[in-house]
Amino acid sequence: xxxxxxxxxxxxxxxxxxxxxxxxxxxxxxxxxxxxxxxxxxxxxxxxxxxxxxxxxxxxxxxxxxxxxxxxxxxxxxxxxxxxxxxxxxxxxxxxxxxxxxxxxxxxxxxxxxxxxxxxxxxxxxxxxxxxxxxxxxxxxxxxxxxxxxxxxxxxxxxxxxxxxxxxxxxxxxxxxxxxxxxxxxxxxxxxxxxxxxxxxxxxxxxxxxxxxxxxxxxxxxxxxxxxxxxxxxxxxxxxxxxxxxxxxxxxxxxxxxxxxxxxxxxxxxxxxxxxxxxxxxxxxxxxxxxxxxxxxxxxxxxxxxxxxxxxxxxxx
Amino acid sequence: xxxxxxxxxxxxxxxxxxxxxxxxxxxxxxxxxxxxxxxxxxxxxxxxxxxxxxxxxxxxxxxxxxxxxxxxxxxxxxxxxxxxxxxxxxxxxxxxxxxxxxxxxxxxxxxxxxxxxxxxxxxxxxxxxxxxxxxxxxxxxxxxxxxxxxxxxxxxxxxxxxxxxxxxxxxxxxxxxxxxxxxxxxxxxxxxxxxxxxxxxxxxxxxxxxxxxxxxxxxxxxxxxxxxxxxxxxxxxxxxxxxxxxxxxxxxxxxxxxxxxxxxxxxxxxxxxxxxxxxxxxxxxxxxxxxxxxxxxxxxxxxxxxxxxxxxxxxxxxxxxxxxxxxxxxxxxxxxxxxxxxxxxxxxxxxxxxxxxxxxxxxxx
Numbered sequence: 001x002x003x004x005x006x007x008x009x010x011x012x013x014x015x016x017x018x019x020x021x022x023x024x025x026x027x028x029x030x031x032x033x034x035x036x037x038x039x040x041x042x043x044x045x046x047x048x049x050x051x052x053x054x055x056x057x058x059x060x061x062x063x064x065x066x067x068x069x070x071x072x073x074x075x076x077x078x079x080x081x082x083x084x085x086x087x088x089x090x091x092x093x094x095x096x097x098x099x100x101x102x103x104x105x106x107x108x109x110x111x112x113x114x115x116x117x118x119x120x121x122x123x124x125x126x127x128x129x130x131x132x133x134x135x136x137x138x139x140x141x142x143x144x145x146x147x148x149x150x151x152x153x154x155x156x157x158x159x160x161x162x163x164x165x166x167x168x169x170x171x172x173x174x175x176x177x178x179x180x181x182x183x184x185x186x187x188x189x190x191x192x193x194x195x196x197x198x199x200x201x202x203x204x205x206x207x208x209x210x211x212x213x214x215x216x217x218x219x220x221x222x223x224x225x226x227x228x229x230x231x232x233x234x235x236x237x238x239x240x241x242x243x244x245x246x247x248x249x250x251x252x253x254x255x256x257x258x259x260x261x262x263x264x265x266x267x268x269x270x271x272x273x274x275x276x277x278x279x280x281x282x283x284x285x286x287x288x289x290x291x292x293x294x295x296x297x298x299x300x301x302x303x304x305x306x307x308x309x310x311x312x313x314x315x316x317x
Numbered sequence: 318x319x320x321x322x323x324x325x326x327x328x329x330x331x332x333x334x335x336x337x338x339x340x341x342x343x344x345x346x347x348x349x350x351x352x353x354x355x356x357x358x359x360x361x362x363x364x365x366x367x368x369x370x371x372x373x374x375x376x377x378x379x380x381x382x383x384x385x386x387x388x389x390x391x392x393x394x395x396x397x398x399x400x401x402x403x404x405x406x407x408x409x410x411x412x413x414x415x416x417x418x419x420x421x422x423x424x425x426x427x428x429x430x431x432x433x434x435x436x437x438x439x440x441x442x443x444x445x446x447x448x449x450x451x452x453x454x455x456x457x458x459x460x461x462x463x464x465x466x467x468x469x470x471x472x473x474x475x476x477x478x479x480x481x482x483x484x485x486x487x488x489x490x491x492x493x494x495x496x497x498x499x500x501x502x503x504x505x506x507x508x509x510x511x512x513x514x515x516x517x518x519x520x521x522x523x524x525x526x527x528x529x530x531x532x533x534x535x536x537x538x539x540x541x542x543x544x545x546x547x548x549x550x551x552x553x554x555x556x557x558x559x560x561x562x563x564x565x566x567x568x569x570x571x572x573x574x575x576x577x578x579x580x581x582x583x584x585x586x587x588x589x590x591x592x593x594x595x596x597x598x599x600x601x602x603x604x605x606x607x608x609x610x611x612x613x614x615x616x617x618x619x620x621x622x623x624x625x626x627x628x629x630x631x632x633x634x635x636x637x638x639x640x641x642x643x644x645x646x647x648x649x650x651x652x653x654x655x656x657x658x659x660x661x662x663x664x665x666x667x668x669x670x671x672x673x674x675x676x677x678x679x680x681x682x
């Protein structure tokens with residue numbers, strides 16, 4: 001009897017404590033979530049408005065704001081996308097896959113971005129392997145030199161590199177300036193310092209024991225790289241690939257200069273071409289911008305699980 | 318299986334630091350040898366030189382009949398179990414164990430057979446599809462052992478494989494490794510800082526300190542006939558007590574100091590006389606001390622009890638005698654209290670004498 005009473009008393013104490021904890025947490029949680037939601041909304045507002053504008057008829061742009069969609073959702077239309085992609089009898093924009101059209105720009109941008117991303121990721125991984133696991137003198141100095149290159153702004157190199165391309169042509173007769181490979185080379189060169197920096201710092205976290213175990217198991221350097229280091233470095237390689245992809249995809253300046261008179265334009269160049277001095281078809285530009293955003297978004301969602309997953313769990317200890 | 322021989326094996330690091338100094342050791346085919354010593358003594362460096370992970374400054378490593386100094390690890394036909402296990406986290410247990418065979422282009426069926434066989438021995442059959450991250454510490458440790466077994470190497474090298482396990486699992490795995498050694502009849506070189514591991518598993522133990530080999534012998538030899546002060550203090554738990562005593566009035570059969578008195582037997586007295594020493598370091602093991610003050614030759618200490626640790630069957634007594642801390646292991650059940658004055662004694666055959674300056678045992682010459 002007494003022990004039952006005692007148990008009851010203890011249960012009451014615990015219940016009271018639990019209630020106190022709940023009361024303490026609840027309001028602050030709500031406030032916190034509210035603030036986070038507001039910040040998220042604030043950050044997404046430009047993208048949301050861009051998306052809505054791209055679905056509103058051209059004629060409404062100068063008459064009412066995009067938020068009127070909230071009260072009159074029937075105004076939404078796919079017309080801007082149709083104009084951009086297929087037929088525009090009254091427009092000057094080329095359509096289909098004709099040079100200078102948006103689909104052609106999409107292909108051009110992909111033709112620059114994909115090799116630039118693959119090359120940077122591959123070369124950075126190789127360089128990082130050598131910098132971390134290689135046994136040669138001066139690794140640290142070389143790495144510091146590469147890190148120092150990170151501070152060089154891309155803009156200062158444009159003219160020297162353009163000159164380099166020109167003299168390369170006069171020496172060998174091979175045209176680089178104005179071609180897609182010329183743009184790719186430039187992007188790769190400027191992507192490497194960051195790529196090597198990122199990969200090296202990740203590889204330093206791979207226990208040396210793993211490579212030694214591999215050496216004893218009979219692996220040579222190439223096998224170690226391919227079978228041990230690359231799989232473990234996948235999260236870093238994925239983040240690097242995403243960064244590099246988005247940078248190159250969104251680049252305007254390098255494409256503007258180094259594509260020169262090329263009939264094919266990058267997406268950013270295409271969008272840039274639609275802005276004019278006095279007026280611009282903002283509804284068309286926003287539709288184009290939405291199209292150009294879709295690819296990097298898809299890439300991000302395809303690879304984002306590599307950000308989250310900790311592949312190294314269970315390696316040692 | 319093969320014999321492993323080290324001849325004048327030396328490692329000097331770029332900074333001039335001498336990690337291993339002229340190590341000579343002959344491990345017979347099928348023998349289990351422990352390299353034991355305090356951390357930083359060079360035992361792991363020696364093992365890594367055998368494995369080929371560390372450059373050899375001078376000397377030779379022989380595996381079988383071949384000098385392997387310049388061979389890469391993969392051509393030495395050895396397996397190494399790492400302290401950290403070093404399992405490939407992205408591979409399944411099966412692939413972790415089969416990776417070595419895979420790289421040697423062994424046929425698939427043969428790999429499968431070898432891995433399953435090792436998994437059966439180590440009780441890992443249920444985990445072959447798991448990743449190391451999904452295993453407990455003990456299971457990971459067994460996978461690391463399995464990776465070594467599968468390869469059927471000429472020699473197994475183990476670098477403190479038990480130090481990441483908890484105490485209970487360590488004792489279990491210790492027995493498992495000993496069984497494995499009997500079953501495979503393999504040459505094993507095992508590095509540890511834990512003398513208990515060495516004593517329980519090894520056929521022979523090599524004690525290393527400061528990169529220098531102190532003594533090689535069976536566990537019994539090291540325990541009963543330590544060659545010097547260091548080995549005497551390192552082997553045995555709790556460690557041996559040491560006191561410096563002066564020779565009394567030219568009579569080499571009597572030694573005395575604060576609270577400690579020793580009457581040597583004739584052989585020991587003769588040794589001391591031959592050496593002509595004024596003082597000598599006397600060592601005696603805690604487990605050889607008894608309470609009481611018998612007549613005749615031997616060691617007698619008067620001390621006061623500082624701490625009593627109850628261990629179940631035994632009691633560990635920390636006592637102070639003439640400002641020195643001594644440890645004794647006595648049967649539990651006595652009525653010893655902190656502060657009590659007691660006499661401890663040991664028979665002459667349990668008294669060790671060492672030269673006070675370089676610690677060499679008087680009996681070792």
